[in-house]
Amino acid sequence: MRASRCELNNTFYAKIDRTKILVDLPNKRIKIIDFNTISTQNLKRIIHFASKQHLSKILCNCDTKSFETFINAGFNSEGKISGYFKGNDAFCMSYFINSDRKVCSNFARKELLIKECQNVRNTYAHQKNNLGYLIRNANKNDIKEMIDLFSTVFLTYQSPIYDEEYLKQTMNDKVLYKVAVYNGKIISIASADMNKENLNAEITDCATHPSYRGIGILSNIIYSLESDLKAKGFLCLYSLSRSINPSINFVLSKHNYNFAGRLVNNCNICGTFEDMNLWVKNINSTSF
Known part of the structure; x- marks a missing residue:
């Protein structure tokens, strides 16, 4: 195994046989990056490595051709991202090394929330900006204020959004950050983590200051992100x-995202491992 460590967020890339993986210590998981030539034997070696590192979950977004290989190695599909690979589907494959981590707590409550979200599906209308805030792309001069807001909203987070150098490195080229500014102060943020090779993007890092919640600011930022991504x-x-936060799930459903699965105990956020609901939207023929 060859490894190269990234000190920014205590993660490092490694190769097991010829398969590139990301070892994510804060979230106690491995992400398989390259699956094109993967075999069941190769996956067994990755499972063994993860166990030795005291990690408890292995993830991969694989294509249809590799799906059976992952199933044969004991992986399960927790969701499907339609159109992930330049219009072709991806399966969110997971392997749980620790049986405790595969337990979805409060399942009935989380399912009820999804049903409630379906009732508001595709109801977003571009909301009037009565407050007078400005939505714009973030720049490097915003970073310290962005970190302050992230720190206010999240006790812990799955990626190093509190790290100034990380935000500098990812801003604009890999991640499109947008902010809402009111009276010279950043009051809300959302971003798009762009996979330019496969023409997909993850809407993430959604944070609104507690004093400005409930008036549609985040919805309007997401609308702005979607408009830019469609143009690109x-x-x-x-x-x-x-999965325990009603507001963001309602926002995504209103924007016509489809519920496509739940990734159990997927990441360390707000101080504990949490289930993450997967929402998917194809924009190549969607008007919004």
């Missing part, structure tokens, strides 16, 4: 939302 030629948008 992206085909597929998806988002992983906290």
Whole structure:
């Protein structure tokens, strides 16, 4: 195994046989990056490596051709992202090393929330900006204020959004950050993590200051992100939302995202491992 460590967020890339993986220590998981030539034997070696590292979950967004290989190695599909690979589907495959991590708590309550979200599906209308805030692309001068807002909203988070260098490195080229500014102060943020090779983007890093919630600011930022991504030629948008947080799930459903699965105990957010609901939207022929 060869490894190269990234000190920014205590993660590192490694290769097991010829398969590239991301070892994500804060979230106690491995993400398989390259699955094109993967075999069942190769997956067994990755499982063994993860166990030795005291990690408890392995993830991969694989294509249709590789699906059976993952199933044969003991993986399960937790969701499907329609159009992830330039219009072709991806399956969210997971392997749980620790049996405790595969337990979805409060299942009935989370299912009820999804049913309630379906009642408001595709009802978003561009909301009037009565407050007078400005939505714009973030720039490097915003980073310290962005970190302050992230720190206010999230006790812990799955990616290093509190790290100034990480935000500098990802801003604009890989991640499109948008902010809502009111009276010179950033009051809400959302971003699109862009996979330019496969023409998909993850809507993520959604945070609104507690004093400004409930008036549609985040919905309008997402609308702005979607407009830019559609203009850039992206085909597929998806988002992983906290399954216990009604507001973001309602927002995504209103924007016509489809509920497409639940990733159990997927990441360390707000101080504990949480289930993440998967929402998917194809924008190549969608008007919004």
